[in-house]
Amino acid sequence: MTPVNHVAGLIILAWIIGGLIIRSRRPSIPIWAIMAAASTLTVLTGLEPFDKLGEAIDLDVILFLIGMFSLVGLAEGSGLLKVIAIKLVSRAGSTRGILVSTSIVLGLLATFAVNDTVALMGPPIIYTMAKIAGVDPVPFFLILAFAITIGSAMTPIGNPQNLLIAIESGITAPFMKFMSALIVPTLVNLVLTPLVVMKLYNIENHVLKGFIIIPEEHLKNKRNALVSGVFFTATIVILVVNDILEIMGFKWIEHRGFIPFIMASLAYILSSNPRDTLSRVDWGTIVFFITMFITMDGIWRSGVLNPLLNIFMSARYGDYRDVLSIAVSSIVISQFISNVPFTKLFIDYMHSLGFTGEM
Numbered sequence: 001m002t003p004v005n006h007v008a009g010l011i012i013l014a015w016i017i018g019g020l021i022i023r024s025r026r027p028s029i030p031i032w033a034i035m036a037a038a039s040t041l042t043v044l045t046g047l048e049p050f051d052k053l054g055e056a057i058d059l060d061v062i063l064f065l066i067g068m069f070s071l072v073g074l075a076e077g078s079g080l081l082k083v084i085a086i087k088l089v090s091r092a093g094s095t096r097g098i099l100v101s102t103s104i105v106l107g108l109l110a111t112f113a114v115n116d117t118v119a120l121m122g123p124p125i126i127y128t129m130a131k132i133a134g135v136d137p138v139p140f141f142l143i144l145a146f147a148i149t150i151g152s153a154m155t156p157i158g159n160p161q162n163l164l165i166a167i168e169s170g171i172t173a174p175f176m177k178f179m180s181a182l183i184v185p186t187l188v189n190l191v192l193t194p195l196v197v198m199k200l201y202n203i204e205n206h207v208l209k210g211f212i213i214i215p216e217e218h219l220k221n222k223r224n225a226l227v228s229g230v231f232f233t234a235t236i237v238i239l240v241v242n243d244i245l246e247i248m249g250f251k252w253i254e255h256r257g258f259i260p261f262i263m264a265s266l267a268y269i270l271s272s273n274p275r276d277t278l279s280r281v282d283w284g285t286i287v288f289f290i291t292m293f294i295t296m297d298g299i300w301r302s303g304v305l306n307p308l309l310n311i312f313m314s315a316r317y318g319d320y321r322d323v324l325s326i327a328v329s330s331i332v333i334s335q336f337i338s339n340v341p342f343t344k345l346f347i348d349y350m351h352s353l354g355f356t357g358e359m
Contacts, residue, residue, distance in 0.1 A: 013305070016295070031288060060167050061164060065163070085121075085125050104187075110149075147193065173244070296348075
């Protein structure tokens, strides 16, 4: 690429990093607005040709997000997710039990219901559980933060960066691959984390008596709860079956993003208020992803980050050094350009080094 393209790439990177720094002090500025402006700069500077915009945007990812946000939003709005969480956590009979069950339940919800949703619905549940346990809410809120982060790593649908990896990397049967590799460490960490927090905050274990919780009181709309439960479950089952068919060599649905989108389109018809369901989609995240695809493709074309990427990973080794290089570069570079943009950029870089979905 020409020096002009390098300069343009640096300007766009400076805009993103500067925007994230400003946002840390002024949270009212949404990250999607920063990325949207960056995508405009990408087009105006010529890094992303106007007639190539459609190719830069991965429709599979966008449809997947819209579908999942719709189904999860319907479940959250009906009160279904809160009922499930409270019913499971309230079965604990001790302080340790309620801390561990809170971690496991919210972590596993984040595994399938997208971590952002659990982060929004979790605080009221956490506060209630802390009051029941007679413990300062701060340790419980820490467990919430840890649990949704740990739990969301277990599947391709737990967080946006996992979704990018699953769809854009070319991994065969991503749902099965993620689960088989991560289910044990995820569950172990979900159990150990609250125990560590108990130790750090000197929380004593004692038996809990005399409290009654009726989870069903939190159910706002039985119809929507049923619809969301059925179609969300169907989505997970189809994704898993689709992976199994792929492993067995049978014909499968290659564009996985269409699966939750089609399920959501059916759920809209059966829900009590389709407009409300649609409004629960996190459209800011959708805009972020659309504009992020454009911006990161332009930055990749500029080649401005290649010298930095080469410091961490200049070749494919085919052994433990690959894993170490990926881990170090992910930890360091994602601190500056955020995890999702970094994931998109690094996937392109790994492809250029010869990595495939099967390494």
